[in-house]
Amino acid sequence: MPHTPVRTHSTAATSIAIVGLGPRGTSLIERLGAHLDAAAARGDARADAPLDLHLIDDAQAGAGRIWRTDQTRELCMNTLADAVTLFTEPGSTVTGPIRQGPTLYEWALLVRDGASAAVPAAHAAAFSAHPTRQGLAADYRAELAELRPESHPSRALYGEYLVWCFDRAIAALPASVRVVHHRARAERIARVDGRERLTLDTGATVAADAAILATGWLPRTSTPAERAIEAKLADHPGLTWVRQGSPVDQDLSGVPAGEPVIVRGLGMGFFDTMALLTIGRGGVFTPDPAAPGGLRYAPSGHEPIIHVTSHRGVPFRAKSLYRSLPPRAAQTLLREVEWDSIPRPINFDQLLWPRIVGDGFIAHATALREIRPEALGTDAARADAALGAIADAVRTAIAPILAGAASAAPTATVDAVAAAVAPHIPSPADRFDLAGELTPVDVAFSGPAAFDAWVAERVAADLRAAEQGRANALKAGLWSISSARAVSSRIGTLGGFDAESRRGGYALLLAVGGMVGSGPPAFRSSQLLALASAGIVHFIGPEAALTVDDRGFVASSPLVAGSEVVAPALIDAWMHFHRLAETADPLSHSLVEAGRARPFTVAARASGPAAGTRLTTGGIDIDGPTGRLRGADGTVDAAVHASGIPVDETLHDTVISPMPGTDPFMLRETDRVALSTLEAALAATAAPTLTSTGATHD
Structure with missing residues (x-):
C-alpha cells in the first residue's frame, strides 16, 4: 500500500527516486534517513527542507521479488539465520550515523518470545521501537520454534524481516520527508528540463532531481543457444521449457508427473527445483538411519523423473555443519x-x-x-x-x-x-x-547406473565430511x-x-x-541421496549436449556411455547474470540509448598479446566513490546512480547479504550512494551539499 505522506510539500520540494525496493532499496532508504539526521545534528538548515522520496517497484516493498513473503516455505535461504543483518554496527566504516538493529536470528527470537537475553540491548531497542505485523509469530510458529543461529530460514521468513526493516526505515525518516510509493515498474528515464523523468509501466511519470537504480537481477536477451531452442520449439509446441530464472518465479506446473524431465544446473537453483518437484508436490521425507543420508523418500506419484546435468556434472558440495557461524579462514x-x-x-x-x-x-x-x-x-x-x-x-x-x-x-x-x-x-x-x-569427472563411465552410483557415493562422502x-x-x-x-x-x-x-x-x-x-544446506544433500535411492533423481554426466527433435528434448554426456535422455520438459535451474550490452530491461536500455550508461570494461595486460584492448564486462560502469553512472563518453552523470547486482562485475561482492561483524560491503555501498544522491538532489535545487563529518552512534 502507498505510505501516508507525513506532510504536504510544494512543487519546489527536492525529489529523489529509488527504483527497486528489495534489501538494497530498503538499506538505501535507511541510509538516506541517517544522513539527513546527521545533517540536522550539524545544524544544516537544508536537513529540514521538504523532500519527496518516490519509491518504485512492482514487487513487495522490502522483500522484493526474490524474498516475497507469499512464497512456499519449502524454499530456504542459503545463508545462516544469524549471518545476515540490514543494520550498521559499531566499528563500521560507513560515513553516516551507525544505526544498530537485530540480525535476522535476533529479530526472530524477539518475534517469538517478545524479549531475549541473547539479543544485545541496542538491537532489542530497535526492535521495540517499531512493531511487527499482527499475526506474524502465529504464522511462523513452527519455524520459529526450531530456529537456531545456524539454521537456514525460509525465504519467506527473511522476507518478513526485510518488510519490517523497510517499514521501520520509512517510519524513521525525518518529518520533512514525504514518501510516495508507486507499485509499478520503471521503464524509462530521461533528462527533461533539468530533472529526471521516470516513466512507469502504468503510464504515470515521476519527476526527480536524483535517482538510484537498485533493481537487483535484471533480464537479458536470449543467448544464441537459447535462440536455437526457441526456433526448435516453434515446431514442437507440445514441449515444456522452464527458462532460467529465480525458482520463486519459475512455473513448474507444466512439468508432467511420472515423465522424465531434464534439469540443467546442479547449484542452489537445482536444489530449489528438486524441492519444488518433490515435497512441493506432496512427497514426504522420513528419518531412516539405515538409508543413504539418513532419509527415505515416500513419493506422492506427482513427481517427474529428474535427470540432471551441469558443466562439471556433480552437485555443489554441502555446507559444513559447524554448529555455529563459519570460521574465519587464516589465508x-x-x-x-x-x-x-x-x-x-x-x-x-x-x-x-x-x-x-x-x-x-x-x-x-x-x-x-x-x-x-x-x-x-x-x-x-x-x-x-x-x-x-x-x-x-x-x-x-x-x-x-x-x-x-x-x-x-x-x-x-x-x-x-x-x-x-x-x-x-x-x-x-x-x-x-x-x-x-x-x-x-575426469574418467569415462560405462553407463548411467555406474555414474549414478559414483555421484551418490561422492554426495554421501561429502555429507559425512560436512557433518564433521x-x-x-x-x-x-x-x-x-x-x-x-x-x-x-x-x-x-x-x-x-x-x-x-x-x-x-x-x-x-x-x-x-x-x-x-556456496552449496546447499546439508539437509538438501540428504534429501538428494534419498531421491536418488528412490529412483526419482538421476545424473546424466558433465558437459551434456542438448538438442531438440521430434522425440522431445535430448541430452547426453560424452563421458557416460548410453546416457542419452529424452524428455518432454526442460528446466534451466540457474539465473543469468546481468549484461548491460544484452539487457532486456527497458529502463537500462533507455540509459544506454541516451548515452548515459555504458558497460564497464577492463584493461588487458600491458605486456601481453592483447595489450591495448579492453574486456567488456556485464556490469554497468559507475564512479566508484558515488555510484553515479558513467556515460558513453566517460563523464559522470549528475543525477543517476546504480547500486547492487547490476554493478557486481564492476565493484564485486554485491550479491552477498550483509554479514554481522564484517563491515559489510553492501551497507558501505548503500551509505555512500545515499549520501551522493542527497548531494546530487540538493545541488539540482541550488542547495548546499550535505557533507558527513563521521559516524555517530545510537
Missing part, C-alpha cells in the same frame, strides 16, 4: 601483501591465485595436524615441525610463479603446489585434491579457497584485475569457490 599468504600498494590492473593468475592455492593446502594440512597428525607422516610431538615443512614447501613452489619465472596457468599452479606437498603426506587418500575439484564440521581437513582446505572470493573481490574492484585474469584464474576462483563453499 596467511593472501593477506600478507599490502594489495593497495600494488599497481593496477593486477595479474591475478600470477600474484593472487598461487597464494590462494597455497593457503588452501596449508589450511588442509593444519586441519590434518589437529585431527590426525599421523597423516603428516610423523607423530603428534613432531606435527608442528611437519606442518612447518609443508608451509615451506608451498612457499618454495609458488615463489617462481610469483616472480614470473614459472607458468602462472591456474591449473599448473595447482599441480605445482600439490607436487610440493605430496612428499609430506604419504597416503594419497589424505592429500588435498584441489585438481579433483576443478575437474571432478571443523574436524574435516578436506572441508577446511575448500573453505579457505571459497573464502578467498571475498578478499579477492575487494582487491579486484573497479578493474583491479586485468582482462586475462578475469577470464582465467579469477573466473575459476568464483566458479570453484561457489561450488565448494
Whole structure:
C-alpha cells in the first residue's frame, strides 16, 4: 500500500527516486534517513527542507521479488539465520550515523518470545521501537520454534524481516520527508528540463532531481543457444521449457508427473527445483538411519523423473555443519601483501591465485595436524615441525610463479603446489585434491547406473565430511579457497584485475569457490541421496549436449556411455547474470540509448598479446566513490546512480547479504550512494551539499 505522506510539500520540494525496493532499496532508504539526521545534528538548515522520496517497484516493498513473503516455505535461504543483518554496527566504516538493529536470528527470537537475553540491548531497542505485523509469530510458529543461529530460514521468513526493516526505515525518516510509493515498474528515464523523468509501466511519470537504480537481477536477451531452442520449439509446441530464472518465479506446473524431465544446473537453483518437484508436490521425507543420508523418500506419484546435468556434472558440495557461524579462514599468504600498494590492473593468475592455492593446502594440512597428525607422516610431538615443512614447501613452489619465472596457468599452479606437498603426506587418500575439484569427472563411465552410483557415493562422502564440521581437513582446505572470493573481490574492484585474469584464474576462483563453499544446506544433500535411492533423481554426466527433435528434448554426456535422455520438459535451474550490452530491461536500455550508461570494461595486460584492448564486462560502469553512472563518453552523470547486482562485475561482492561483524560491503555501498544522491538532489535545487563529518552512534 502507498505510505501516508507525513506532510504536504510544494512543487519546489527536492525529489529523489529509488527504483527497486528489495534489501538494497530498503538499506538505501535507511541510509538516506541517517544522513539527513546527521545533517540536522550539524545544524544544516537544508536537513529540514521538504523532500519527496518516490519509491518504485512492482514487487513487495522490502522483500522484493526474490524474498516475497507469499512464497512456499519449502524454499530456504542459503545463508545462516544469524549471518545476515540490514543494520550498521559499531566499528563500521560507513560515513553516516551507525544505526544498530537485530540480525535476522535476533529479530526472530524477539518475534517469538517478545524479549531475549541473547539479543544485545541496542538491537532489542530497535526492535521495540517499531512493531511487527499482527499475526506474524502465529504464522511462523513452527519455524520459529526450531530456529537456531545456524539454521537456514525460509525465504519467506527473511522476507518478513526485510518488510519490517523497510517499514521501520520509512517510519524513521525525518518529518520533512514525504514518501510516495508507486507499485509499478520503471521503464524509462530521461533528462527533461533539468530533472529526471521516470516513466512507469502504468503510464504515470515521476519527476526527480536524483535517482538510484537498485533493481537487483535484471533480464537479458536470449543467448544464441537459447535462440536455437526457441526456433526448435516453434515446431514442437507440445514441449515444456522452464527458462532460467529465480525458482520463486519459475512455473513448474507444466512439468508432467511420472515423465522424465531434464534439469540443467546442479547449484542452489537445482536444489530449489528438486524441492519444488518433490515435497512441493506432496512427497514426504522420513528419518531412516539405515538409508543413504539418513532419509527415505515416500513419493506422492506427482513427481517427474529428474535427470540432471551441469558443466562439471556433480552437485555443489554441502555446507559444513559447524554448529555455529563459519570460521574465519587464516589465508596467511593472501593477506600478507599490502594489495593497495600494488599497481593496477593486477595479474591475478600470477600474484593472487598461487597464494590462494597455497593457503588452501596449508589450511588442509593444519586441519590434518589437529585431527590426525599421523597423516603428516610423523607423530603428534613432531606435527608442528611437519606442518612447518609443508608451509615451506608451498612457499618454495609458488615463489617462481610469483616472480614470473614459472607458468602462472591456474591449473599448473595447482599441480605445482600439490607436487610440493605430496612428499609430506604419504597416503594419497589424505592429500588435498584441489585438481579433483576443478575437474571432478575426469574418467569415462560405462553407463548411467555406474555414474549414478559414483555421484551418490561422492554426495554421501561429502555429507559425512560436512557433518564433521571443523574436524574435516578436506572441508577446511575448500573453505579457505571459497573464502578467498571475498578478499579477492575487494582487491579486484573497479578493474583491479586485468582482462586475462578475469577470464582465467579469477573466473575459476568464483566458479570453484561457489561450488565448494556456496552449496546447499546439508539437509538438501540428504534429501538428494534419498531421491536418488528412490529412483526419482538421476545424473546424466558433465558437459551434456542438448538438442531438440521430434522425440522431445535430448541430452547426453560424452563421458557416460548410453546416457542419452529424452524428455518432454526442460528446466534451466540457474539465473543469468546481468549484461548491460544484452539487457532486456527497458529502463537500462533507455540509459544506454541516451548515452548515459555504458558497460564497464577492463584493461588487458600491458605486456601481453592483447595489450591495448579492453574486456567488456556485464556490469554497468559507475564512479566508484558515488555510484553515479558513467556515460558513453566517460563523464559522470549528475543525477543517476546504480547500486547492487547490476554493478557486481564492476565493484564485486554485491550479491552477498550483509554479514554481522564484517563491515559489510553492501551497507558501505548503500551509505555512500545515499549520501551522493542527497548531494546530487540538493545541488539540482541550488542547495548546499550535505557533507558527513563521521559516524555517530545510537
